[in-house]
Amino acid sequence: MSSDITAVWLTLKLAAMSSLILLVIATPLAWWLSCWQHRLKNIVLAVIALPLILPPTVLGFYLLLAFAPDSLIGGAWQQVFDHSLAFSFSGLVIGSVVYSLPFAVQPLYTGFTQLDRRFLDVGYTFKMGRWARFTQIILPLCQSYFLVAAGLTFAHTIGEFGVVLMIGGNIPGETQVISIALYDHVEMGEYYRAHWLASGLLLFSFLLLCVLYWCNRGGGRQWNFR
Amino acid sequence: MEFSVNLRRSTQFVVQAEASLLNFSMVGLTGPSGAGKSSLLRALAGLESYASVRGQYNGQSLTRCRIGLVFQEPLLLPHQTVAQNLTLAQRYAGDNGMSSSYLSYDSVIANCQCEHLLAHTPAQLSGGEAQRVALARALLNQPQLLLLDEPLGALDLSTRSAILSWLKKVAESGLPMLMVSHDVTDLWLHCQSLMFMNNGSIELHDVPGEVINTMYQRHPSATGQHVAVLAGQPCKETGSAGQLTSFECEGQLLCTRQPLQSPDRATLNVAAHEIVLDRAFTTPLSLDNTFMCEVEGISPVVDHQVNITLKRGKTRLYAMLSQAALARLALTEGDTVRASFPA
The missing domain is CATH 2.40.50.100 (RNA polymerase II/Efflux pump adaptor protein, barrel-sandwich hybrid domain)
Incomplete structure (x- = not known):
């Protein structure tokens, strides 16, 4: 039972870190995409959306190759941190960030394209700096999109299975997340413990989605977006 | 103040306007719709990144001046109350060197007739109320120069003329204004001089009576009731x-x-x-x-x-x-x- 609690804790830690990192990466990326006009834009959008449709094992397979100690990324990581990226918690975080990227970028991209940019013009004429315009204008006006992006990446990371299995394996306390522990229990015929994890995940996911829909009622259009 | 603005809006339409305004307080800008008036104001305020803007005001380059702009739409931040909108503008206010008390908080709120609106959200305001708040907000930011893009179009006649008369006094006390309007009477009564813009360039610049007369002769149908x-x-x-x-x-x-x-x-x-x-x-x-x-x-x-x-x-x-x-x-x-x- 204590290993299950460890798995729950590890999963929550992974989801929280991935969501946080993703918001930091996806906000400038989505902003840049919403301003960028180029014929290559569709290709960039497609690349970002790839994890939505790729089987997680495909993504996991390529990440595993990239994390290997004899590869460029994996080798460099080994040099700096003195441990392998594959089958480590850090590897899982990087994998989750790639895997959940579209779930963070797409709501923010929608929010930014719908934002009436003239509010920012008003801020500019008030001589507000970039950071002030972000915190005083963009953040509150796109609040619901930020909540959806954070909530979706969090929930999606918790539901991860294929990628984790490929790049993380099943090391308790290091890479064994809830979905893997559940799989383990079923393999072992421990249905009682499997029920606990499965019903817990089900209830949690349901509640999280309810909260997201509640936050996003009207898609944030209760304010005057164009 | 002198300025020279060049802004290519499309292959057909280029705003190419220059003017030199000496010791001005309130200058009018008029012309048919699509003449480039709003584009010119946006460029002067530094909002058009593709525009080339040259000029100076009080010996200072235009790009370094605090230039306020009241847009055609009020554009009040919808997640804040009226009071918060005003406070935000005040928080980023600069020093425009005006010694008179015209632009103190109480004076601006009273003259823009916003006292009773402070607790409201922008969604609860009528068009005219929102325009008054937007004007107050721009003034509380203490610009050195104020551009007005048809700022009072939604107001009733008596309120508009009261606010315009007050604005004229503010302008004369040291905050010069450039006002876009289609209302001949407003321009005639409140502006020292008037510029007429057509096809992206300033075609006329003279005392209001002369410009309006030339407008009537050249564009009789576009100018409506004389x-x-x-x-x-x-x-x-x-x-x-x-x-x-x-x-x-x-x-x-x-x-x-x-x-x-x-x-x-x-x-x-x-x-x-x-x-x-x-x-x-x-x-x-x-x-x-x-x-x-x-x-x-x-x-x-x-x-x-x-x-x-x-x-x-x-x-x-x-x-x-x-x-x-x-x-x-x-x-x-x-x-x-x-x-x-x-x-």
């Missing part, structure tokens, strides 16, 4: 005429119901359809004002109607007559006529 403003020194003893103020214009005595623009300036707006012309100068009329003047020009007939431009000294009037009336009076250019109109 209006003239008669102005003059008010006479001291005005008590006998009740509420009316008598004033002298081109050596003739006229009276007006309009409030004085300043202690030494009375004005009277006369729309073209209000004017009755006759050539028998002795008949008494029920109208309060008569004005002797000469026919300066007669427009071509459009829809059986003609516009007559009348002039005496530097003062012009515009009258609209049917083709039949023109034939009855047998008017030709240079004739002296009597124009009669209400106070």
